[in-house]
Amino acid sequence: MLRDALFVLVLCLAGWIGFDLLEDQRDTARRERDSAQSEAAGLREAARLSGEMLAERDAIDQRNTTELSHALTENERLRRAVGDGSGRLWIRATCPASESVPATAGTTRVADAGRAELAADARPDYFTLRDQLALSRQMILGLQDYIRQVVQRTPAQP
CATH class of the missing domain: 1.10.287 (Helix Hairpins)
Incomplete structure (x- = not known):
């Protein structure tokens, strides 16, 4: 009976460790998914702008x-x-007129052309x-x- 209890305990411990590893993988996958979604939203906004x-x-x-x-x-x-x-x-x-005709020229002037x-x-x-x-x-x-x-x-x- 002790042997059976030890077997069940080891089996439960292995299941718990396996479940913990799966839970860590799930959490990692969720973080990566969220990061990818955030990056995709940023890229869409940049493309729109x-x-x-x-x-x-x-x-x-x-x-x-x-x-x-x-x-x-x-x-x-x-x-x-x-x-x-x-x-x-x-x-x-x-x-x-004062610059175009010198004062010594007298009263003779050229008519406006x-x-x-x-x-x-x-x-x-x-x-x-x-x-x-x-x-x-x-x-x-x-x-x-x-x-x-x-x-x-x-x-x-x-």
């Missing part, structure tokens, strides 16, 4: 590209109008500068929008 940021960046780029296209089209229209003579390129200029106009060989440079100004303006506005709407909104990295 990244998608929103890309969409905002694309919208900013599209808007500025459209505005640049309109500005370049308008510059081309003006260039053609000046080129075919249907438009003129006027320059705001003043010519003070009209409005000042840009020389024909300088016109292409003027329109090139207008194109470059439009491009620079849209680039600066686009970068400012990107910084305000995307970069400053990005959460700090841990």
Whole structure:
């Protein structure tokens, strides 16, 4: 009988140790599952934010590209109008009489010749500068929008 009781005791002890090991494995598996779920939720949130940021960046780029296209089209229209003579390129200029005519010249003066106009060989440079100004303006506005709407909104990295 003592032998049977010892056998039952050893059997109970082995079962208890086996159950304890299984319980530890179960707890470890639960912790790993919870950690994986948390990481997956974080990755989903990061992907969502990244998608929103890309969409905002694309919208900013599209808007500025459209505005640049309109500005370049308008510059081309003006260039053609000046080129075919249907438009003129006027320059705001003043010519003070006291500086243009010396005091010793007497009362003889040249009549006002009209409005000042840009020389024909300088016109292409003027329109090139207008194109470059439009491009620079849209680039600066686009970068400012990107910084305000995307970069400053990005959460700090841990």
